[in-house]
Each structure stands twice: as C-alpha cells, then as structure tokens.
Amino acid sequence: MLSLTSTSDNLFSLAIARYRLDFTVTSPLALPAFAGSTLRGAFGTALRTASCITRAADCKGCALLTSCAYAKVFEPRPPTSGQSLASINQVPRPYVIEPPEWGERDYQPGDILSFRIVLAGSALDQLPLVLWAFDKALNKGVGKGDGTAILSRVTHLTPDQENPVMDAPGATIAQHSTRLPFSPVPTCDAVTLHFHAPLRLQNQGRRASAAEHTPRRLLAALIRRVALINEYHGPGPLPLDFKDLAARAEGLGSEKDLRWRDWSRYSSRQQQKIDLGGVIGRWRLTGEIAPFMPFLHLGQWLHVGKEATFGLGGYRLELHP
Numbered sequence: 001m002l003s004l005t006s007t008s009d010n011l012f013s014l015a016i017a018r019y020r021l022d023f024t025v026t027s028p029l030a031l032p033a034f035a036g037s038t039l040r041g042a043f044g045t046a047l048r049t050a051s052c053i054t055r056a057a058d059c060k061g062c063a064l065l066t067s068c069a070y071a072k073v074f075e076p077r078p079p080t081s082g083q084s085l086a087s088i089n090q091v092p093r094p095y096v097i098e099p100p101e102w103g104e105r106d107y108q109p110g111d112i113l114s115f116r117i118v119l120a121g122s123a124l125d126q127l128p129l130v131l132w133a134f135d136k137a138l139n140k141g142v143g144k145g146d147g148t149a150i151l152s153r154v155t156h157l158t159p160d161q162e163n164p165v166m167d168a169p170g171a172t173i174a175q176h177s178t179r180l181p182f183s184p185v186p187t188c189d190a191v192t193l194h195f196h197a198p199l200r201l202q203n204q205g206r207r208a209s210a211a212e213h214t215p216r217r218l219l220a221a222l223i224r225r226v227a228l229i230n231e232y233h234g235p236g237p238l239p240l241d242f243k244d245l246a247a248r249a250e251g252l253g254s255e256k257d258l259r260w261r262d263w264s265r266y267s268s269r270q271q272q273k274i275d276l277g278g279v280i281g282r283w284r285l286t287g288e289i290a291p292f293m294p295f296l297h298l299g300q301w302l303h304v305g306k307e308a309t310f311g312l313g314g315y316r317l318e319l320h321p
Helices: 004-011 036-051 069-073 121-140 215-233 242-250 290-302
Strands: 016-025 029-031 095-098 105-107 112-120 149-157 162-166 190-199 253-261 264-267 272-275 278-286 315-320
Touching (some): 016 290, 069 121, 112 121, 112 290, 215 242, 215 290, 242 290
Antiparallel strands (some): 016 112, 016 149, 095 112, 264 272
16 A cells, blocks of 8 residues: 555645635625535626636536636536546546535624635635635525625634735735645544534435444545546646555544534426435544545545535544544
C-alpha cells in the first residue's frame, strides 16, 4: 500500500476552503429545518443563468460543456475515458453547502442569515462567480414565500481563525490561502466522528440499515469521495490500494451511538417528495487508524455519504491519543 506520508502529501495539495456567507435579510425569509437542498436549488438556478450563453432548456448535448463554469461546478460529467476508478457514473460536485443548524427559521428584515460553503480544487477558480450566484439567488428569493437577502460579508474559515475576504456587497475578494493547515498525523488508537448532519450510506444502491453502518462501508464511501474529487477537480489520481484499505477497515473496532433523523425534500425535477433521513450522533473507531487519517481529516470539509453536496454527512473529528 502507498505510504501514509506519500498519501498525505498528495491529498493535501488539494486546494480546499470553507467560507461563511453572511446575508442581510431584506424581506421576511423562512427556511425549512434543513435548508441545504433549498439553498442548493436556488444557487444552481442562478449559476446556470449566469453561465449559460446558449439559453438551451437543458445541458444535454451542449457543445460548450467542457468550458462552462456551471457544468464544471454544478453538473460535472464523467470522463469518456481514462478514469482510474471503476463504475463512475457520477462525478462528485466540488462544493458543499453547509446550511444553518437544524431547525426551522424565520428571518425578518435586518436579520443576518449565515451559512457556509466549501469549495475544492477547480471550483475555487470560480469563487467570484459562486458568490455572485448566491447573491443573485437570495436577491431573487428563497424558501417559503421567496424571502430575500443581500450578501454583505464573506469570511474564510480555517481551524484556527476567521479571515474576512469580502466586507461589502460587490467588493473585491481579498487574496487568501486555500491550502488546509495540516500537521503530521498524530499517533492515536481511536477517533470519534460526531455527525451533526444526517449520514446516508448506501448498500448495493439502497439506503443502508442501521446494522449495515460498518467501518468498511463508511470508510469506503469517504475514500472514494475524496479520491474522485482529488482526481477530477484536483491534482489527479491517488495511487491507492483500495483492496488493502478495505481489508484494514474490516479490522477496526466500532462503537456507535447513532440515532435516526427523518428529513425530506421536494424534488421539482421528479415532482415528488423524497425521504432523506439518516443517522446523527457519535461513531467511535478503534484500531489501526493511521491509514485513514488523511481521509478522515478531509472529510470534515468534504462530508461523506449520499447528498453530501447540500450538507448531509457532516461531522467533526475527535482524536483519542
């Protein structure tokens, strides 16, 4: 298997950054209990409006897909050849929306609505456009009743500090580093993942049951997500031995304190309500953790599991030396 040091060096050359977006509410705005899907839909519509020059009804067959910012960020297409991972039918989006904490919220004019976004790899080249699209989306209206707001401040968040990079609507974005601070992997015998947003793992195309939440299934989903983002939006393929990593994951101990949280969203594309419940709580892994530490660290930004793009599968990592 590739050495941990080599893996870490390659992984942490992936540009990645988290931003807090502060909006000043201009008309009453209501958000559902989990607003990730609502914000993602509004963002996608605004981003496509800003990027599309053909004005076609959809992107299928468009000759400009390879150069379109909307396609690269919001609907990246699988490559026709050269993929290093088998069965790629969907490339992960290089962004994550982290909505306000769980719970329905009503905002009044003058209130501040804050949420976070994570951009990875090539998506960071589109930061000005991404911010512009979010501003236009909330100017137009989101949530029940189409409440409105304007983007007033953007802050780059690192584990140690908060750095304002835009402090007024339309201001120039200040230069800042998009390399994650990373120290050598500490020696530890256990880690705990504190899931604050529902985790949805899959088992052969269906939602995994509580008993099917195993270390192997969790880590396989995380490693695959990180590897795909690194390959298609970052510096390139990671030379990983997936079979060896899977075998090592099988040997980990697992202590779960997880509970189910129901959640659903309405899909305008499918014209139906979709149930998107998942588990939240604590999951402690014990044993030979070192091979998985780079992925577990990055997962705090990239999330894990289904619907990670609009904020599901978010966790905080706690180390136990």
